[in-house]
Amino acid sequence: MEQEGHDFIVVGSGPAGCAVASRLSEDPRHQVLLLEAGPGQRKGLLASNAALGALAYGPRRSAYNWGFDTQPQAGLNGRRSYNPLGRGLGGGTSINTLMYMRGNPLDYDGWAAAGNPGWSWSEVLPYFKKSENNQTFAADDDPYHGNRGPVWVEELRTDNPWHATLRQACEEAGWPYNPDLNGATQDGFRPTQVMMKGGERHHAGQAWILPHLGTRTNLQLQCDSPVARIVFDGRRAVGVEVVQGGQKRRIRARKEVIVASGGILSAKLLQLSGVGDGAHLQRLAIPVVAHLPAVGEHLQDHLDVILGHHVPADPDLIGISPTGARGLWRAMRRWRRERRGMATTNFAEVTGFMRLAPDSPMPEIQYEFVVALAMNHGRDIY
Known part of the structure; x- marks a missing residue:
């Protein structure tokens, strides 16, 4: 079944896809369709920042998290690494630590x-x-x-007294306080600035898309609509094949298909559509549209090294214990009343940058203070 076409089809509602779709739709002559594999806007307690622990770092895979594992890495003695990726309106900004x-x-x-x-x-x-x-x-x-x-x-709206403690510790270590890590210099530390509005996560979909749905009749958002492949006419992309309600359907693009599905899933979609290393695609019985060996190669990502320290029952830290559970319950009640307190945490509440050597051209290390003893990429909280 083929659906009426649009001028532009944007695949993926992460920050890139949302920004592109929003900007294109500023011109009323452009009919723009934004497709998202995952669900739409979260409501209620799932809108709290603290809910990211359940969405991103709970189950390995969920409606809101693709939950990938890497291939065995030689530099990690053959270990695999867990890689949470946002699934749903806003993409990664719907489950990340909100850092700006x-x-x-x-x-x-x-x-x-x-x-x-x-x-x-x-x-x-x-x-x-x-x-x-x-x-x-x-x-x-x-x-x-x-x-x-x-x-x-x-x-941040956590009102956490640990910020002052961390500032004192960093300054005693010789690390300077920097009032603006996105300003003149990146060196130093400060409490994390976050993409938050009124005590709630402000993801890319809320910033770029939701304010315009209904007012811009040329902008459409379709969630729960994973794209199976890009449809080509020769070497030109002319549409997409999308799965909706368990049925495959084609949607035509009169001008462009814009792939904005992130570093991993964009490459995957291109390969499934016949764009990638020709020999690799042929082994998988995928017809080759364009032999581009670099597609799906050369992925780089940064590593977290967790240094954990146990602190006896502290009401300003998050933990899985009777004390921690009571604190979280009180925090969620305060969040519902005031949109302040522990439930507004992004977990990595203080962050900074440092250079490995004085003559380094720029900082090589980012450090964070996390208000929970979170190990194994946050899947184990003590």
């Missing part, structure tokens, strides 16, 4: 120097500012931040 953290300026300058015009720090900074609605750095003339964009950024 840009890359280092030298990263972007490196991209431009490698042959990517338009990607230098000075060229991307205006778009960071345009997208941001920062409640702390809200001056109109702030050189690094914006206050009129759709992405809401504010300070």
Whole structure:
């Protein structure tokens, strides 16, 4: 069955897909369809930040989490690593730790120097500012931040006294306090700025898509609609094959199919559609549309090293114990009343950057203080 076409079909409602779909639909001449494999907006207690523990770091795979494992890694003595990936409106921003953290300026300058015009720090900074609605750095003339964009950024609302303790410890260790890690320099530490609005997670779907559904008749969102493959006419993408209600259907794209499914699932979709290493695809009986050996290769990700320390029953920390359970119950009740307190935590409440050597061009290490003894990528909390 073939559905009426759209000008643009965007596959994936993570931050990239939501931003692209929203910006394209600003032109009323463009008919834009945003497809998401997972569910739509969460409500009730699942909207609390603390719920991310259940969504991202509970079951290995759920309606909100793809829950992948890596292949055995030589650098980890053959071990596999757990890789939670957001599934649902907002993508990774629906289950991550809410951090609002840009890359280092030298990263972007490196991209431009490698042959990517338009990607230098000075060229991307205006778009960071345009997208941001920062409640702390809200001056109109702030050189690094914006206050009129759709992405809401504010300070944590946990009121956690451990922040002061951590600040004292970091300063005693010689690590400087930095009031703005997204400003002039990335070195130092501060309480984490988060993508949160009114004490609730503010994911990409809330920022870019939900405010416009109904008011922009040219923008459509279809959740619970995993895309099985891209449909090609020769080497041109002309639509997608999507699974809805257990049935496959084709949706035509009059202009473009935009794949915005993240670093892992974008490559997977391309390969399933015949774009990738030809020999590999042929072994899987997938007709080759384009032989591009780099598709599905060269994935890089950062590692977390967890250093855990037991603290006797502390009401300002999260733990699985009678004391911890009572604290969480009180926290959820406070969150429902005030949208403040422990239930607004992003877990990694203080973060910072440091250089391995004084002459390093930029910081190589990011450190975080987590208000729970969370091991095994957060799946084991004590």
